[in-house]
Amino acid sequence: MLRDITLGQYYPAAGLLHRLDPRVKIVCTLIYLVSLFLFNNIICYAAATAFLIAVILLSRVPIHFMVKGMKAIVVLLLITVVFNLFLTQGTPLVHFWKLTITEQGLRTAAFMAIRLMYLIIGASVMTLTTTPNALTDGLEELLKPLSKIKVPVHEIAMMMSIALRFIPILMEETDKIMKAQMARGADLESGNIFQRARAMVPILVPLFISAFRRANDLAMAMEARCYHGGDGRTKMKPLSYRCADYTAYAVTAAYLAAVITIGNTVHFHLWIF
Amino acid sequence: MPIEIRNLNYTYGAGTCFEAHALQNISFTIPDGQFLGIIGHTGSGKSTLIQHLNGLVKPSSGDILYNGVSIYSENFSMRELRQNVGLVFQYPEHQLFEESVLKDVCFGPKNQGLSPAECEERAREALLLSGVPQEFYDSSPFELSGGQKRRVAIAGVIAMHPKVLILDEPTAGLDPSGRDEILGQIRDLHQKTGMAVVLVSHSMEDVAEYVERIVVLSDGVLFCEGTPREVFRRYRELENLGLAAPQVTYIMHALRDRGLPVDPDITTMEEATDEICRVMGVEDAS
Numbered sequence: 001m002l003r004d005i006t007l008g009q010y011y012p013a014a015g016l017l018h019r020l021d022p023r024v025k026i027v028c029t030l031i032y033l034v035s036l037f038l039f040n041n042i043i044c045y046a047a048a049t050a051f052l053i054a055v056i057l058l059s060r061v062p063i064h065f066m067v068k069g070m071k072a073i074v075v076l077l078l079i080t081v082v083f084n085l086f087l088t089q090g091t092p093l094v095h096f097w098k099l100t101i102t103e104q105g106l107r108t109a110a111f112m113a114i115r116l117m118y119l120i121i122g123a124s125v126m127t128l129t130t131t132p133n134a135l136t137d138g139l140e141e142l143l144k145p146l147s148k149i150k151v152p153v154h155e156i157a158m159m160m161s162i163a164l165r166f167i168p169i170l171m172e173e174t175d176k177i178m179k180a181q182m183a184r185g186a187d188l189e190s191g192n193i194f195q196r197a198r199a200m201v202p203i204l205v206p207l208f209i210s211a212f213r214r215a216n217d218l219a220m221a222m223e224a225r226c227y228h229g230g231d232g233r234t235k236m237k238p239l240s241y242r243c244a245d246y247t248a249y250a251v252t253a254a255y256l257a258a259v260i261t262i263g264n265t266v267h268f269h270l271w272i273f
Numbered sequence: 274m275p276i277e278i279r280n281l282n283y284t285y286g287a288g289t290c291f292e293a294h295a296l297q298n299i300s301f302t303i304p305d306g307q308f309l310g311i312i313g314h315t316g317s318g319k320s321t322l323i324q325h326l327n328g329l330v331k332p333s334s335g336d337i338l339y340n341g342v343s344i345y346s347e348n349f350s351m352r353e354l355r356q357n358v359g360l361v362f363q364y365p366e367h368q369l370f371e372e373s374v375l376k377d378v379c380f381g382p383k384n385q386g387l388s389p390a391e392c393e394e395r396a397r398e399a400l401l402l403s404g405v406p407q408e409f410y411d412s413s414p415f416e417l418s419g420g421q422k423r424r425v426a427i428a429g430v431i432a433m434h435p436k437v438l439i440l441d442e443p444t445a446g447l448d449p450s451g452r453d454e455i456l457g458q459i460r461d462l463h464q465k466t467g468m469a470v471v472l473v474s475h476s477m478e479d480v481a482e483y484v485e486r487i488v489v490l491s492d493g494v495l496f497c498e499g500t501p502r503e504v505f506r507r508y509r510e511l512e513n514l515g516l517a518a519p520q521v522t523y524i525m526h527a528l529r530d531r532g533l534p535v536d537p538d539i540t541t542m543e544e545a546t547d548e549i550c551r552v553m554g555v556e557d558a559s
Contacts, residue, residue: 173367179329180368183360184429185352185384202380205370209415 010131015060017129021245022138028252029126035256036115036122039263045114047262051255052118052125061128066121077116084109132164141239154230162218170211177206274340274357274436276303276326281335283321283493295321296332296493303437303471308463310484310501311473314515318493319473320363323439326471327358356385359435363442365426369414374405374425377414381433392432399432400425402465404458420451427455431462438462439471444479456483481505481519481540489516501540521545 012018017025036048056063070077090104127135140157147153178188181202188199283296296318303309303326313319324330325337328344328351337344344354362368371377378396379389387395400410403424409417414425427443440459444452456472460483463470474480480487480501487504489496491514497504505511508518518540525537525545535552539545550556 176362177368179324180360180362180365181380182329183327183355183362184368184381185355185433186380187352187384202368202370206368210367 009128011061011065011128013060013129015058015129016244017055017059017125019244020129020248021239021241022130022134023142023239024241024245024248025126025130026135026138026142028248029122031252031256032122033119035259036118039259040111041263044259044263045111047255047259048118052121055125056121059125059129061125065128066124070117070120073116073120077113080112080116081109084112133161136161136164137235137239154233158230166211166214169214170207173210174203174207177203177210275305276358276437277338277341278302278322278325279336279338281322281325281337282333283318283325283330284333287333294493296325299335299490299493299495301488301495301498303469305436305469306463306467307469308460308483308485309469309471310480310487311471311490312475312477312480312487312516313490313496314475316492317490319490320441322490323360323441323471323473326437326439327355327360329360356433357436359430359433359438361427361430361438361440361443363445364423365429365443366414366419366422369422369426369429372413373411374400374414374417375410377425378429378432381429385433395432395434396428399428402431402458402462403428404454420447420455423447423455424458427459435468437469437471439473441473442475443472444474444476452479459483475516477505477517477519478521481521482542489514491516502538505540506538 032048032051039045056066085101085105086099088102088105088108090102092100093103093106094101130138136157139160140153143151143153143156182188186199186202188196188203191199279300281296281299282294285293285295299318299322311319311322321330325332328337331345339349339354339358342349344351369377371380375393375396378399379392382392382395383389397410400407405421405424405428409421409425414422417425423443427440430438438459443455443459447455456479459470459472462468472480472484484501486498487501488498489504489511496510496514497507505518505522508522511517521542521544522537522540525535525539525548528535528549529537533549533552535548539548
């Protein structure tokens with residue numbers, strides 16, 4: 001039941017994106033996410049869509065895997081659309097009861113929905129094609145300059161990779177404890193919100209205890225292997241840029257330049273109404 | 274209330290690259306009051322199989338009949354099934370959560386809707402059966418030793434008065450004396466209450482000593498089933514599956530090879546002693 005969460009999950013495949021340097025993927029994803037907020041016209045949206053589709057095809061991850069991650073934000077998406085649709089001032093289009101839909105409202109709602117969806121899909125392309133370890137390695141490398149001003153970059157990266165590593169473990173543990181309590185007749189699905197919250201106690205108490213036990217074991221295991229932080233620590237597989245990585249940077253830069261240019265020079269709206 | 278497993282299939286992550294066939298076409302029956310053992314190497318599907326037996330996992334295809342009725346049929350009460358088929362998970366002590374041992378054991382009966390007095394009566398009886406000393410009843414379950422915690426957790430399932438008790442590796446991580454005690458208590462329980470017991474294990478000695486019938490799983494397929502003697506007679510094949518016969522069986526085979534006319538199919542220590550005494554023509558040494 002908990003296995004269905006795909007946000008932040010890695011999907012092994014032999015795609016081009018899987019082989020890229022994690023730093024490239026982090027930087028390019030950030031650029032893409034920011035670029036979504038730089039424009040407001042339909043040609044740029046077409047460009048963003050084309051870019052996203054191309055990247056998804058290159059990643060070789062089944063599309064339904066990414067769409068599954070959208071389930072998590074359906075509610076957020078609906079709220080955004082409804083608010084934008086009814087609360088934007090402008091030229092009225094449809095009137096009913098006390099609600100008015102304006103032309104501007106319709107546009108903002110559509111654009112916001114598309115932006116949100118692309119944000120999520122864009123981010124999941126990165127997490128689906130990058131192992132959590134590679135992701136933290138990339139992040140550590142990118143943030144390294146900050147260690148000059150005494151930011152504990154290595155420690156942050158280590159904590160992040162431990163946290164990511166523990167997500168599947170704790171999910172499995174939760175699944176197991178839920179099953180064990182259900183086997184003892186625990187009812188997790190019926191009742192009002194207070195009864196349900198109370199029904200979570202037999203699951204949360206063992207879960208916390210097991211999380212602490214695992215954290216303790218891990219700390220011991222790390223110390224037993226002489227872990228003492230980042231100073232003088234070397235990597236088994238140091239990150240290094242290759243040809244494909246520079247190409248990816250170039251393609252993303254070209255996309256960004258194109259979107260900014262089009263957004264600033266083309267001022268026509270292709271609206272049917 | 275026999276449990277019949279019919280052509281059970283279970284596939285993990287169907288349709289993704291993580292797809293794995295955990296169980297393939299498994300069929301067998303757990304009759305009333307039998308002490309059944311399920312053996313198989315790590316990852317052979319034992320744990321997945323037993324989670325089907327009380328409806329915690331839904332199979333990809335196939336059926337399970339409890340008392341002749343499919344547990345997946347529309348009006349079947351899962352609640353009732355879970356009361357009748359008690360499942361003790363691996364490392365069951367990880368599911369303890371209450372502030373006292375007695376309260377934790379009461380959790381199951383309480384969910385069955387019994388009155389507090391009845392719950393406590395059931396809990397005391399179950400704790401007695403699983404051998405938890407009385408002075409621990411009011412202490413926190415987290416203060417107990419590993420072996421005692423496990424007894425408390427097993428008591429938590431026994432207190433529900435199941436008709437079938439399933440235990441997944443109940444002796445994992447226990448020392449030899451703790452192992453013998455727990456298994457001995459399970460045998461006593463089986464003899465006293467007449468409930469069917471399913472023991473999942475990869476210790477051949479334990480299985481040979483306690484169970485009446487063995488089901489062997491290998492890579493999600495039912496390899497063979499029968500009495501311990503029948504199953505361990507095929508020890509060469511079991512070795513290919515990463516399993517083995519009890520050591521005593523190997524000794525009997527070795528004795529026979531050296532010219533002592535013993536029955537090589539023996540699986541427990543007592544049988545072996547008797548057999549050697551018989552062949553040597555001496556009175557039982559004990």
